[in-house]
Amino acid sequence: MVKQLLFGLISGSVLSLALPGLAVPSLGESALSSNRDRPGVNAILAQGVEPGPGDGHGPDEDEVLIEAGPLQGSWRAAQVEQDRPLAYFTIFHDEGASEADGSFLMGLAMGDGLDGESGQIQSVRLEGDRLEITWNPTSDSQERYYLTLEPEHEDLYRGTFEAERNPASFEVTLERQVFDD
Known part of the structure; x- marks a missing residue:
């Protein structure tokens, strides 16, 4: 054991002594031979079959997927x-x-003091075509920022910004960000 520990320290494979399942094959050993104590894995590898849902990979059989709505995105x-x-x-x-x-990340329109502030959106409501978004990027717990918007098309809304405690009010656009792969 002392020889193995000393060799493990020299070769950098001390983990292979403590956790044999993580052992890296030595120079004369193939990657498949590290599975020699797991015949089920060797059988799967020998057949060229990838592990599937029966092996604990993939979606659950009873999983219910919900399609994304029209507001999903950045x-x-x-x-x-x-x-x-x-x-x-x-x-x-x-x-x-x-x-x-x-969630939200503030930009520069309200000044440098709020630029970069982030947090959770308080509400997003879609009533017919009307979209309302409420959030608070300030340290004042009573403040609320509001967007009230109507769609121009599926990726562009137009409306107004208002704040509960701030006299600022102006016209805004809300545009879906499409990122190239």
Whole structure:
């Protein structure tokens, strides 16, 4: 054992002594030979079969998937005048749901003090074609920022920004961000 520990320290494979399942094959050994104590794995590898759902991989048989709704995605809200970014939203929306949730990251439209502030959106409501988003990027727990929007097309909404305790109010666009692969 002392020889193995000393050899393990020299060769950098001390883990192979403590956890033999993580052993890296030595120079004269093939990668498949490290599975010699697991005949089931060798049988699968010999057949050229990839592990599947029966092996604990893949979707559950009773899993129910919900399609993404039309608001699902990354969005940029911008002040129409000067096209200054107000906030970036990541919205998670289930098909057919009138409410969604997500997070925000503030831009420069409200000044340097809030630029980079982030958090959870308080509410996203879709009533007919009307979309309302409420969030609070400030340290004032009573503050609320509101977007009230109507669609121009599926990736672009237009409307107004208002704040409960801030006199700011202006026209905004909310545009889905499409990222190239």
